[in-house]
Amino acid sequence: MIGKPQWFIRRKYTGWGLTPKTWQGWVYILGFCVAPLLLVSALSFDEEVKLTAIGIWVGVILADVIHVMLSIKVDERERLHEAIADRNALWSIMLMLTLAMVVYAVRNPGSQVPSEVWPIIVALFGGLAVRVVSFLWLSRHD
Amino acid sequence: MRTKISELRQGRKLTQQQLAEAVGVTRQTIISMEQGKYNPSLLLAAAVTRALGLRFIEEVFIIDENNK
Numbered sequence: 001m002i003g004k005p006q007w008f009i010r011r012k013y014t015g016w017g018l019t020p021k022t023w024q025g026w027v028y029i030l031g032f033c034v035a036p037l038l039l040v041s042a043l044s045f046d047e048e049v050k051l052t053a054i055g056i057w058v059g060v061i062l063a064d065v066i067h068v069m070l071s072i073k074v075d076e077r078e079r080l081h082e083a084i085a086d087r088n089a090l091w092s093i094m095l096m097l098t099l100a101m102v103v104y105a106v107r108n109p110g111s112q113v114p115s116e117v118w119p120i121i122v123a124l125f126g127g128l129a130v131r132v133v134s135f136l137w138l139s140r141h142d
Numbered sequence: 143m144r145t146k147i148s149e150l151r152q153g154r155k156l157t158q159q160q161l162a163e164a165v166g167v168t169r170q171t172i173i174s175m176e177q178g179k180y181n182p183s184l185l186l187a188a189a190v191t192r193a194l195g196l197r198f199i200e201e202v203f204i205i206d207e208n209n210k
Binding site: 076 | 171180
């Protein structure tokens with residue numbers, strides 16, 4: 001794979017994913033993630049070809065990032081904190097989505113399938129906030 | 143769980159970072175164990191004991207009735 005785990009640290013307080021730790025990590029982000037996508041978008045290819053190329057490259061980068069995240073060594077205390085924080089985030093996302101569905105059903109009686117995206121966005125940000133608070137609390141109280 | 147990690151570490155002229163690297167954990171984990179805030183697994187406790195050059199976990203970790 002392209003990225004190496006020693007170039008990154010796992011995000012704790014700014015969401016899920018990786019943060020570059022070394023200059024190689026920044027080169028990876030800018031050179032492999034941002035630049036090719038900008039380049040393909042700028043070239044005058046057929047839209048379908050562009051979308052296919054971008055889709056394939058995004059898939060490759062996603063697989064690589066997941067591989068790096070799984071390869072980063074995490075000690076037992078960090079793994080425990082991450083598990084608790086992610087569990088709390090997941091529960092809050094599910095709770096917020098459920099509440100959003102109830103609100104939608106009350107406001108749109110008779111409608112079966114919600115078509116709005118805002119509940120998902122609110123739930124994700126809410127889950128992120130809960131994850132950050134969980135990490136802060138755990139780092140203080142262990 | 144109370145521990146003697148801090149005294150034993152300083153007696154061997156080790157920094158928290160050096161002990162963390164020897165054990166394979168982060169410095170923050172060593173700090174949490176020294177402060178008695180984090181109870182390590184048996185494997186980690188054994189690794190810390192070995193890194194400090196001792197044989198028995200009880201020489202490093204104080205196990206008493208209040209830990210239950």
